[in-house]
Amino acid sequence: MSSEKEFLQGVADSEYEYGFVTEIDADTAPRGLSEDTVRLIASKRNEPDWMVEWRLKAFRHWASLAEQKAYPRWAHLKYPDIDFQNISYYSAPNRKPKYNSLDEVDPEVLNTFERLGISLTEQKRLMGVAVDVVMDSVSVATTFKEELAKHGIIFCSFGEAIENHPELVQKYIGSVVPYTDNFYASLNSAVFSDGSFCYIPPGVRCPMELSTYFRINEAGTGQFERTLIIADKGSYVSYLEGCTAPMRDENQLHAAVVEIVAHEDAEVKYSTIQNWYPGNVRGEGGIYNFVTKRGICDGDRSKISWTQLETGSAITWKYPSVILKGNDSVGEFYSVAFTKARQQADTGTKMIHLGRNTSSTIISKGISAGESNNSYRGLVRISSKAENARNFSQCDSLLLGDRCGAHTFPYIEVNNSSGQVEHEATTSKVGEDQIFYCNQRGIGEAEAIKLIVNGFCKEILAELPMEFAVEAQKLLAIELEGSVG
Amino acid sequence: MSNAEMLEIKNLTAGIEDNEILKGINLSIGAGEVHAIMGPNGSGKSTLASVLAGREDFEVTGGEVSFKGHDLLEMEVEERAREGLFLAFQYPVELPGVSMANFLKEAVNSVRSHRGQDALSAVEFIKLMKERAALVDLNPDLKKRAVNEGFSGGEKKRNEIFQLAMLEPSLAILDETDSGLDIDALRIVADGVNRLRSENRSFLVITHYQRLLNYIVPDFVHVLLNGRIVKSGGKDLALKLEEHGYDWIKEELDIAEPA
Ligand SMILES: Nc1ncnc2c1ncn2[C@@H]1O[C@H](COP(=O)(O)OP(=O)(O)O)[C@@H](O)[C@H]1O
Ligand SMILES: [Mg+2]
Numbered sequence: 001m002s003s004e005k006e007f008l009q010g011v012a013d014s015e016y017e018y019g020f021v022t023e024i025d026a027d028t029a030p031r032g033l034s035e036d037t038v039r040l041i042a043s044k045r046n047e048p049d050w051m052v053e054w055r056l057k058a059f060r061h062w063a064s065l066a067e068q069k070a071y072p073r074w075a076h077l078k079y080p081d082i083d084f085q086n087i088s089y090y091s092a093p094n095r096k097p098k099y100n101s102l103d104e105v106d107p108e109v110l111n112t113f114e115r116l117g118i119s120l121t122e123q124k125r126l127m128g129v130a131v132d133v134v135m136d137s138v139s140v141a142t143t144f145k146e147e148l149a150k151h152g153i154i155f156c157s158f159g160e161a162i163e164n165h166p167e168l169v170q171k172y173i174g175s176v177v178p179y180t181d182n183f184y185a186s187l188n189s190a191v192f193s194d195g196s197f198c199y200i201p202p203g204v205r206c207p208m209e210l211s212t213y214f215r216i217n218e219a220g221t222g223q224f225e226r227t228l229i230i231a232d233k234g235s236y237v238s239y240l241e242g243c244t245a246p247m248r249d250e251n252q253l254h255a256a257v258v259e260i261v262a263h264e265d266a267e268v269k270y271s272t273i274q275n276w277y278p279g280n281v282r283g284e285g286g287i288y289n290f291v292t293k294r295g296i297c298d299g300d301r302s303k304i305s306w307t308q309l310e311t312g313s314a315i316t317w318k319y320p321s322v323i324l325k326g327n328d329s330v331g332e333f334y335s336v337a338f339t340k341a342r343q344q345a346d347t348g349t350k351m352i353h354l355g356r357n358t359s360s361t362i363i364s365k366g367i368s369a370g371e372s373n374n375s376y377r378g379l380v381r382i383s384s385k386a387e388n389a390r391n392f393s394q395c396d397s398l399l400l401g402d403r404c405g406a407h408t409f410p411y412i413e414v415n416n417s418s419g420q421v422e423h424e425a426t427t428s429k430v431g432e433d434q435i436f437y438c439n440q441r442g443i444g445e446a447e448a449i450k451l452i453v454n455g456f457c458k459e460i461l462a463e464l465p466m467e468f469a470v471e472a473q474k475l476l477a478i479e480l481e482g483s484v485g
Numbered sequence: 486m487s488n489a490e491m492l493e494i495k496n497l498t499a500g501i502e503d504n505e506i507l508k509g510i511n512l513s514i515g516a517g518e519v520h521a522i523m524g525p526n527g528s529g530k531s532t533l534a535s536v537l538a539g540r541e542d543f544e545v546t547g548g549e550v551s552f553k554g555h556d557l558l559e560m561e562v563e564e565r566a567r568e569g570l571f572l573a574f575q576y577p578v579e580l581p582g583v584s585m586a587n588f589l590k591e592a593v594n595s596v597r598s599h600r601g602q603d604a605l606s607a608v609e610f611i612k613l614m615k616e617r618a619a620l621v622d623l624n625p626d627l628k629k630r631a632v633n634e635g636f637s638g639g640e641k642k643r644n645e646i647f648q649l650a651m652l653e654p655s656l657a658i659l660d661e662t663d664s665g666l667d668i669d670a671l672r673i674v675a676d677g678v679n680r681l682r683s684e685n686r687s688f689l690v691i692t693h694y695q696r697l698l699n700y701i702v703p704d705f706v707h708v709l710l711n712g713r714i715v716k717s718g719g720k721d722l723a724l725k726l727e728e729h730g731y732d733w734i735k736e737e738l739d740i741a742e743p744a
Contacts, residue, residue: 439562455582
């Protein structure tokens with residue numbers, strides 16, 4: 001079917017819609033990384049000694065790993081070694097602001113959000129979503145703080161949390177992802193610039209979805225956010241993270257860390273739309289997205305759900321995981337990863353069952369187009385003390401065209417005979433039969449492929465909060481549309 | 486024969502790779518007429534239906550087909566559909582996760598837009614679905630179900646006729662819609678089809694058995710053997726085939742049994 005081929009080619013080649021650069025003055029650290037860089041970052045941010053010390057410990061650990069070139073190599077990814085001395089580790093928008101209202105924010109910044117379709121004002125008014133905007137590392141706008149404060153909820157930039165809630169930060173930072181966890185987590189711990197902090201007090205159900213939009217802006221700037229979410233006993237929060245990045249020629253490194261702690265009976269739902277710049281058709285440029293996301297169900301009957309739509313980045317390396325420590329705790333991972341052109345994604349999850357009657361669900365949908373490679377990598381570990389643990393995993397891959405690849409790497413370790421682990425995997429191609437059937441009903445190629453892809457990811461999109469689901473569907477449609485008119 | 490031509494096939498030959506399957510088909514169908522094509526397995530019935538619908542697996546090597554005055558063979562699959570050609574598939578295709586409602590909304594609205602009609606509103610659409618599903622006794626809950634996924638054999642066939650009713654085509658080709666149906670389901674499907682008969686809508690009913698033609702009474706019956714229409718007649722021809730099989734025709738024609 002030649003027109004189908006053309007369409008798929010269009011999908012594979014479609015240019016990044018959000019590639020533009022916001023022109024604002026920035027205060028950028030010189031390239032390179034040493035103890036001095038770490039101290040510079042901390043001092044720019046007026047951080048207390050304990051924070052500086054923690055960063056330096058992380059840096060020393062990272063430096064020893066870097067010396068041994070101990071980068072994670074096991075993922076099914078191909079990319080050149082990164083020159084870590086050729087990256088700038090700090091960039092803050094100039095005219096460092098303390099805004100009382102959005103009117104004071106640099107109009108260029110607001111413009112950027114307009115163009116992304118994330119008008120803050122709109123969002124504030126219509127959706128009741130509090131948006132903590134991280135633009136090149138420093139938060140420039142935080143809204144709805146007062147409403148949240150009424151419930152005792154803390155939602156602020158990481159910097160503010162260090163300043164105003166040091167006891168919470170000290171207690172929890174690195175408690176889920178220690179700075180020794182992996183190469184990129186160590187790097188992040190040494191140089192993290194900003195990010196979000198969220199604390200929900202006991203028994204409080206957060207009245208709105210908490211949302212952060214991250215953007216990488218300065219050329220050649222690494223982005224190292226850190227997010228820490230703590231849900232105290234019996235609390236609930238739904239957290240949304242959305243990312244887009246402007247077009248660049250060089251590869252940019254993004255190494256974020258997200259830590260979640262859920263205490264007894266608490267529930268955290270974390271949703272991500274990741275749409276960083278994937279590079280051009282030839283695989284030049286694009287974001288290297290090496291992220292460590294992990295949550296711990298610390299208390300009994302707690303629950304953590306990760307839902308993600310991954311469409312961007314040249315390379316994605318990401319395994320949002322849950323440590324099921326509390327008895328009867330629940331972990332969930334719902335993922336759609338879409339790759340096209342030369343994109344590579346290696347994503348999945350780890351479910352570590354420690355407590356009794358713990359259960360986890362993994363549903364992963366990979367869609368590959370063009371010459372991209374899309375891998376699911378997942379670990380389910382049932383420890384010897386985890387009586388009656390259950391896991392259900394389902395990994396489906398959909399291929400658009402015949403030059404792309406889909407791979408599934410499930411790792412299952414069961415150390416308790418009462419454990420039940422179920423794993424299902426399928427790989428399918430959008431069949432000519434399916435396209436023909438749609439065409440025969442008057443539906444054109446492009447619409448047919450959209451229908452089929454949407455059908456394929458339906459159960460994941462259904463897990464996203466409403467507005468986010470709509471956005472996700474739009475994004476998928478844009479990604480699929482390509483150059484087909 | 487009616488003077489208003491719906492479909493005119495002249496000396497159509499088609500095949501796959503070097504294998505010629507249709508070896509010169511001639512057939513004209515007038516507006517509002519119901520034609521039946523009967524023939525043993527492998528005689529080329531589904532191939533004919535696929536070629537008319539525009540399936541690219543088959544190469545048309547010769548002949549002409551005009552549909553409502555257009556050169557059918559020049560049209561894309563979806564153009565043929567929008568122009569009013571509908572194929573009820575012998576083996577309906579599953580679309581996992583694609584709800585019937587989304588699928589049909591897309592289909593109905595592309596056909597409507599081609600006809601210069603506005604898209605249906607959500608309310609009108611749901612109402613139409615309910616009404617047309619009732620024609621073939623399908624549960625209206627079906628709108629939430631994925632297209633053909635987990636449908637029983639009989640449901641799949643009824644679903645094809647339901648879609649026919651939704652899309653209101655000028656020419657509907659039914660490829661063995663009766664196969665795999667028990668007598669009750671057969672009656673339901675046939676009743677549905679009969680209610681959709683009109684002076685502007687023609688049917689080409691492909692079947693293996695005469696049984697269906699007791700319910701959907703055709704104006705003409707054609708016998709397809711080894712890629713050719715070898716005999717045409719009225720509805721009585723079907724009865725004769727039921728009673729005597731195809732051998733007498735083969736003998737009459739002195740055609741060798743297809744390999
Ligand atoms: N996709 C195909 N590839 C190769 N041969 C085919 C294909 N489809 C049909 N044929 C052959 O064409 C002939 C007619 O098939 P078909 O049209 O399905 O017959 P019918 O519907 O009358 O049973 C058969 O010999 C069959 O094997
Ligand atoms: Mg057949």
